[in-house]
Amino acid sequence: MIEAVGLSKRYGDKLAVDRLSFSVKPGQVTGFLGPNGAGKSTTMRMILGLDAPTSGTVTVNGKPFRQAAHPLREVGALLDAKAVHGGRSAYNHLLCLAQTNNLPKKRVDEVLGLVGLGGVAKKRSKGFSLGMGQRLGIAAALLGDPKVLMFDEPVNGLDPEGILWIRNLMKALAAEGRTVFVSSHLMSEMENTADHLIVIGRGKLVADCTVQEFIDNNSELSIRVRTPQLEQLGAVLAGKGGTVRADGEDALVVTKLGMAEIGDLAFDNQIRVHELSPIQASLEQAFMELTKDSVEYHAAVPAGKEAAA
Numbered sequence: 001m002i003e004a005v006g007l008s009k010r011y012g013d014k015l016a017v018d019r020l021s022f023s024v025k026p027g028q029v030t031g032f033l034g035p036n037g038a039g040k041s042t043t044m045r046m047i048l049g050l051d052a053p054t055s056g057t058v059t060v061n062g063k064p065f066r067q068a069a070h071p072l073r074e075v076g077a078l079l080d081a082k083a084v085h086g087g088r089s090a091y092n093h094l095l096c097l098a099q100t101n102n103l104p105k106k107r108v109d110e111v112l113g114l115v116g117l118g119g120v121a122k123k124r125s126k127g128f129s130l131g132m133g134q135r136l137g138i139a140a141a142l143l144g145d146p147k148v149l150m151f152d153e154p155v156n157g158l159d160p161e162g163i164l165w166i167r168n169l170m171k172a173l174a175a176e177g178r179t180v181f182v183s184s185h186l187m188s189e190m191e192n193t194a195d196h197l198i199v200i201g202r203g204k205l206v207a208d209c210t211v212q213e214f215i216d217n218n219s220e221l222s223i224r225v226r227t228p229q230l231e232q233l234g235a236v237l238a239g240k241g242g243t244v245r246a247d248g249e250d251a252l253v254v255t256k257l258g259m260a261e262i263g264d265l266a267f268d269n270q271i272r273v274h275e276l277s278p279i280q281a282s283l284e285q286a287f288m289e290l291t292k293d294s295v296e297y298h299a300a301v302p303a304g305k306e307a308a309a
């Protein structure tokens with residue numbers, strides 16, 4: 001269990017984390033979402049005691065992590081996968097960590113097997129690909145068999161196979177009853193991995209709910225209507241308060257009107273309908289909608305290109 005209460009961090013005149021209060025519970029994957037610069041890494045560093053809060057508190061299993069007697073046995077963290085001594089082999093890197101943390105040597109072989117690096121354990125990690133480096137970082141996080149795991153943007157730069165592997169690993173760790181806290185700016189990734197979401201924008205809490213609640217609360221249901229009488233139906237629906245846009249030659253996407261309402265209006269006006277289907281907004285759309293005012297740097301969109309962007 002991780003608990004933050006009124007957690008804030010100021011760098012000069014920049015408030016990177018702004019009075020965040022949340023708890024991360026065991027037995028589920030909690031996604032920590034926010035656009036780049038939202039304050040995710042800063043929050044994670046404060047959880048680990050690597051950065052001191054300007055105000056507020058954060059505890060891991062009821063006490064500040066700095067006071068942990070056996071840090072690696074309490075929390076495993078993957079913050080920066082490149083922070084490995086490149087001249088050392090994967091095995092020696094983990095052995096060194098195990099020895100300085102009073103962990104049994106046999107645990108090194110166990111975690112190397114768990115992350116699939118058994119075959120290259122004696123090779124120097126300098127020659128490792130990004131994916132292998134990521135696996136080594138995760139092996140280090142798992143070394144102390146901790147109940148709490150934190151991963152900061154773990155899938156950044158990985159190939160599809162590596163992404164799938166990390167996703168399944170996180171789910172498996174949560175299913176074992178561990179607390180799994182994973183940050184990402186990729187909504188589509190969290191949609192497939194997380195059970196619960198903590199969303200921040202410009203350092204502030206924006207949402208704390210399940211993935212489904214997040215979608216339900218933040219995205220409007222759209223309805224796709226296919227009809228050979230496009231203009232006619234468009235005019236009728238717009239006249240009744242619907243927001244209508246064309247989707248190809250023979251379809252409309254409508255919001256603000258229900259499916260039954262659209263069907264009835266078409267019938268009443270003798271307009272033929274060939275398809276009526278709901279479009280469930282993705283987490284990506286819901287997230288963009290919710291954080292659009294809190295993105296630090298907006299990409300410049302050339303005039304007239306908004307619809308395609």
Ligand code: ADP
Pocket residue numbers: 011014015016034035036037038039040041042043
């Ligand atoms: P995220 O992980 O969500 O991308 P960060 O926590 O890295 O966000 O950064 C949050 C904000 O704090 C950003 O505006 C960033 O520039 C700023 N920031 C982070 N670390 C420092 C630091 N050591 N000194 C000054 N500003 C920082």
